[in-house]
Amino acid sequence: MGFKEKYGRYALVTGASAGIGEAFARLLAKRGFDLILVARREEKLDLIAEELRRKHGIEIMVIPMDLTLEDSADELFRKVGEFDVGLLVNNAGFGYYGKFVKQAPERFSDMIKLNILTFTLLTRKFADRFIKKGRGGIILVSSLAAFQPTPGMALYGATKGFELLLGEALAEEIKGKNVDITVLCPSATLTEFQRVAGGVPHDGMTAEFVADNALNCLGRKRIAIPGLWNKILGKANRFLPRNVVTWITARALGHYLPDE
Numbered sequence: 001m002g003f004k005e006k007y008g009r010y011a012l013v014t015g016a017s018a019g020i021g022e023a024f025a026r027l028l029a030k031r032g033f034d035l036i037l038v039a040r041r042e043e044k045l046d047l048i049a050e051e052l053r054r055k056h057g058i059e060i061m062v063i064p065m066d067l068t069l070e071d072s073a074d075e076l077f078r079k080v081g082e083f084d085v086g087l088l089v090n091n092a093g094f095g096y097y098g099k100f101v102k103q104a105p106e107r108f109s110d111m112i113k114l115n116i117l118t119f120t121l122l123t124r125k126f127a128d129r130f131i132k133k134g135r136g137g138i139i140l141v142s143s144l145a146a147f148q149p150t151p152g153m154a155l156y157g158a159t160k161g162f163e164l165l166l167g168e169a170l171a172e173e174i175k176g177k178n179v180d181i182t183v184l185c186p187s188a189t190l191t192e193f194q195r196v197a198g199g200v201p202h203d204g205m206t207a208e209f210v211a212d213n214a215l216n217c218l219g220r221k222r223i224a225i226p227g228l229w230n231k232i233l234g235k236a237n238r239f240l241p242r243n244v245v246t247w248i249t250a251r252a253l254g255h256y257l258p259d260e
């Protein structure tokens with residue numbers, strides 16, 4: 001059975017105007033899903049939608065929305081109420097490099113609202129809807145940063161740890177309800193992330209490779225870690241003392257930090 005037959009007609013992707021979310025939109029369009037694309041930049045969403053409609057003959061609804069706003073999860077859920085959404089890709093998020101005590105509290109608030117609050121409420125609403133319908137799929141985009149403390153992006157790593165724990169717990173709670181959940185935990189990926197987070201550009205995986213890995217894991221694995229070396233890293237830290245893991249991570253992330 002194809003993905004669309006298994007889950008339902010529409011896939012909703014948050015953060016679809018760039019990076020990993022855009023890659024999800026492109027891959028899901030190829031698989032024949034109709035799409036609901038959400039992000040703040042309407043013109044970017046329109047361009048992507050136009051191209052995918054032309055290439056794949058699918059229906060696409062664009063919803064420009066700032067997901068840090070209060071009630072945005074409720075509003076988005078209301079807007080898509082009529083549609084047979086079968087797959088949620090809860091992907092919108094951003095990072096923020098720097099020393100915790102020097103960072104701007106307003107960006108902390110936005111990060112908590114986007115990466116935690118709206119992320120949680122959307123997951124709750126769609127999981128409930130999918131359970132009632134008896135089918136559905138959810139991809140939660142976390143990070144390899146979720147597996148250990150991340151000095152140099154302390155709050156970001158904490159939000160990603162939250163997302164991973166939430167996803168794993170929910171997957172266990174709803175086992176047997178025919179709703180698949182995969183938490184995607186990529187390492188560095190070539191997107192707009194570095195620019196937005198104020199980091200130094202560096203190498204990484206392509207967004208397409210990362211999104212494709214998650215789609216291949218959906219229904220088979222609770223956690224998707226693209227790349228063999230990243231899989232090893234994700235597991236290795238269990239065998240080392242936490243202080244050592246934190247020290248190593250601080251050194252690794254140091255390369256991505258802008259000079260102070």
Ligand SMILES: NC(=O)c1ccc[n+]([C@@H]2O[C@H](COP(=O)([O-])OP(=O)(O)OC[C@H]3O[C@@H](n4cnc5c(N)ncnc54)[C@H](OP(=O)(O)O)[C@@H]3O)[C@@H](O)[C@H]2O)c1
Pocket residue numbers: 014015016017018019020021038039040041042044065066067068091092093094095114141142143144185186187188189190191192193194196204
């Ligand atoms: N790139 C990496 O190295 C990496 C590694 C691990 C995990 N991740 C995770 O992957 C996810 C996607 O990040 P990315 O790398 O693809 O970054 P990206 O290229 O910066 O894309 C982020 C997406 O989120 C949207 N977004 C940001 N703030 C938003 C808001 N307030 N309301 C609605 N949409 C918003 C952006 O669209 P607008 O600006 O148009 O709103 C954009 O579509 C994030 O959750 C990130 O934590 C990334």
